[in-house]
Amino acid sequence: MKKGDHLFLVDGSGYIFRAYHALPPLTRKSDGLPVGAVSGFCNMLWKLMQNARDTDVGATPTHFAVIFDYSSKTFRNELYPEYKANRSAPPEDLIPQFGLIREATRAFDLPCLEMEGYEADDLIATYARLACEAGGDTTIISSDKDLMQLVGPTVSMYDPMKDKEINVPEVIEKWGVPPEKMIDLQALMGDSVDNIPGVPGIGQKTAAQLLEEYGDLDTLLERAGEIKQQKRRETLIENRDKALMSRELVRLRNDVPGVEPLDDFVLQPPNGPKLISFLKAMEFTTLTRRVAEASGAEAAEIESAQVDVEWGEAAHGPDVGSKPADATAEGDAASPAAAAGDTPGALAAARAAEAVAQKVDNTAYDCIRDIATLREWIAEAREAGVVAFDTETTSLDPMQAELCGFSLATRPGRAAYVPLIHKSGAGDLLGGGLVEGQIPARDALAELKPLMEDRSVLKVAQNLKYDLVIMQRHGIDVAPYDDTMLLSYVLDGGSNGSHGMDALSERWLGHTPIAFKDVCGSGKAMVTFDFVDLDRATCYAAEDADVTLRLWRVLKPRLAEKGLVSVYERLERPLVPVLGRMEQRGISVDRQILSRLSGDFAQGAAALEDEIYQLAGERFTVGSPKQLGDILFGKMGLPGGSKTKTGQWSTTARELEDLAAAGHELPRKIVDWRQLTKLKSTYTDALPGFINPQTKRVHTSYALASTTTGRLSSSDPNLQNIPIRTAEGRKIRTAFIAEPGNLLISADYSQIELRVLAHVADIPQLRQAFADGIDIHAMTASEMFGVPVEGMPGEVRRRAKAINFGIIYGISAFGLANQLAIPREEASAYIKKYFERFPGIRDYMDAAKAHSRDNGYVETIFGRRIHFPEIRSPNPSVRAFNERASINAPIQGSAADIIRRAMVRMEAALEKAGLHNTQMLLQVHDELIFEAPEGEIEAAMPVIRDVMEHAAMPALAMKVPLHVDARAAKNWDEAH
DNA sequence: ACAGAAGCTTA
DNA sequence: GTAAGCTTCTGTT
Structure with missing residues (x-):
């Protein structure tokens, strides 16, 4: 910094409180997140930075920084434990904005400064001094009187809300003393807000008058005896210590150690895309447009940022203060703020009431059968900015399913179904032809694709991963999106009831949607959806989209109300496409190995069966615990034995092991037989049936919302319980292999729980x-x-x-x-x-x-x-x-969150390292399995380990290091 | 054809 | 003692 430079210091912590109270409350449109103060802050920063270029207006900054309080505890608390002790907790809807304002500062590419043990004001005083010494000027963006002591020849203040500069004359006009006497003035008058005692009975007027007469506080206290008014004289003498201590509290430290060099604050041209991305996330449309115009960026092409919202508990800092026990983030409808209708809680409550009030009529939907009508609907969706959609297919397996049609909903009660390949004559042996009057699938999807990929239209679905895979298979990358199932999971995980659409509809809308089995039947009589007649299909399919949209309107605001936005946005939503891709990749399984093992297991089991019949003295169903119990504890009269809750003899492995240890032969054989038949039926016989005929690989399905703790689950087939404990079982893992030229990498957290x-x-x-x-x-x-x-x-x-x-x-x-x-x-x-x-x-x-x-x-x-x-x-x-x-749950769930974070980041990290063919295939709770070309293995393993070991950062600094072991081999057994 | 119990596999 | 999913047997619909 040099002579003529101009440093702007924004008092971030001061601004937010003032903006919160002074500006009209404003909430983010989509979910009711309170953002009024953030909006004011962004507008203010933008205006100030514009001044840097419009040189004819006001001061022009060359250096710029925003300063925050770090924590409510500072060195002043050591001087006076009661300092700021009577400060009450900040309003509930202000809490999330503390973090957002820091995010905003970073989005502006401005230094965001704070320091433990010091207030923002001390940092401001220190930087102002450094600027002065370097020959520069300083403007402090604040109207806080505590900062007025700094005003002088090179330091001025600016009140951005009143658009007013504060220099020496303004300070004198307002307080009756020049800036250098502000410290003494405050020491005398005290401050009820900060709990600074001052001298009782002495207010601003008297304090100014006394300082005018005696010059400064020290002189005043020395000559207090000369004061004519008896009462004033006595209190001043009596409260001498209080005044001196107060002075130390109000005196700002301009020598904070370890501050950053001013040269780091040189104002940079704004990073348009980064800023626009943040402003879009906040839904500040006007400012987004202004910034886009100024920076020449095309706002529509910039993706909205993912912004973490902290609702207090997790946020460090002061700003948050200590929350009273009863002030949870629950959005109490009775609180004054909620009553005003501007809090997430109030919005959520209003939406819940609306959802029950608006009845669902599933006979009123449209069936779209021509391109022109479809285009009208798509235009309507663009206008609405949010559209619910659902796909109807021929199978629950998205890798095999054929798309029969899709439905759209643009507002509650307004939904339509687009049939694509429906056929007539269900049950007709000849299988009738295509129903007349359907848009060719290729044409309809060509219309749909731009909408699904439009960054400015939010797509909503229930269990989106399924529809995402279907769409991906048709070359459509849906974004941005929300998933009502995941919203429910985040909001009500562990509560009674599932997160399926029918259950959610009952719970939130008081409406029972048409059941799938009432449309397609069940069991042997079930038909695929393409054989459902169009009227019936429209009622069912469009209703699903309608209900999904209504659920979204109810559930989305609740996220902000409960402080769960970041859980949803960081741990759930971004995982959907990641899992979709993992499922689509699948893993290679060697049929021959499995078939040979099946043979081995069958032979072993048959041999054991013979021995079992001999020992038992009769033939019986070895797999029937009931029959086995009767033989062991009835016929043979073996000792001990406990009963199950239904009164049957227990024949668990544990029980049989005990009997074997006591010298009985039969139980040992049963245990061995069970092991072999289990391995055979559950794994070696079943797995080949899951090999997809097209891809020749096995594609499991991951459920994101099925466990209480946040773990994933895997099914069809379950690849999270492939045997490992016994040597026999382990052999099954040798059938999970890499393609020729590739290796599998297994990376697992050591002792994560x-x-x-x-x-x-x-x-x-x-x-x-x-x-x-x-x-x-x-x-x-x-x-x-x-x-x-x-x-x-x-x-x-x-x-x-x-x-x-x-x-x-x-x-x-x-x-x-x-x-x-x-x-x-x-x-x-x-x-x-x-x-x-x-x-x-x-x-x-x-x-x-x-x-x-x-x-x-x-x-x-x-x-x-x-x-x-x-x-x-x-x-x-x-x-x-x-x-x-x-x-x-917190232990298992936290571990689950950590690996989720690793998975969300993994693809980009591999991509960034140039590892374009290293692919994540499976997750087994604390283990990730990848497939990579041999040439990428060496480079991939450290990237994978790094992402996994640092997955908690930067949200959280673990007090314990995470450790990941990784190995590569041709098959899963050797890699693990 | 379906549902629940029992048992076994994993982290 | 936590969290899952799958198979077999058994009894009911």
């Missing part, structure tokens, strides 16, 4: 052990039993390991005793010992239970909520179960 536990419960020993990379179970054993890690007996470590896992599952003495086959008392003693060694774990468990009981849900480290509606059940065992699940 224990690491999450160490993080959330903040256990020093665990953190240390993970930081040092030592054996966590051996460490636990060593702590508990006082055994050195060196030369530790295997049994000791095994017990510690069982306890560690038990903790994650919400330990009980009963369960641990069961797991370790030890008496309950012994298990109890272990748990007691464990809690003595790691009291933080007990604290965590108690806190999780209490939170669940008090709120009905628990949260992961990224804010995902998992509901436990039965946590207060009067039934003790139901309650205990919910308590254990409440302990487990």
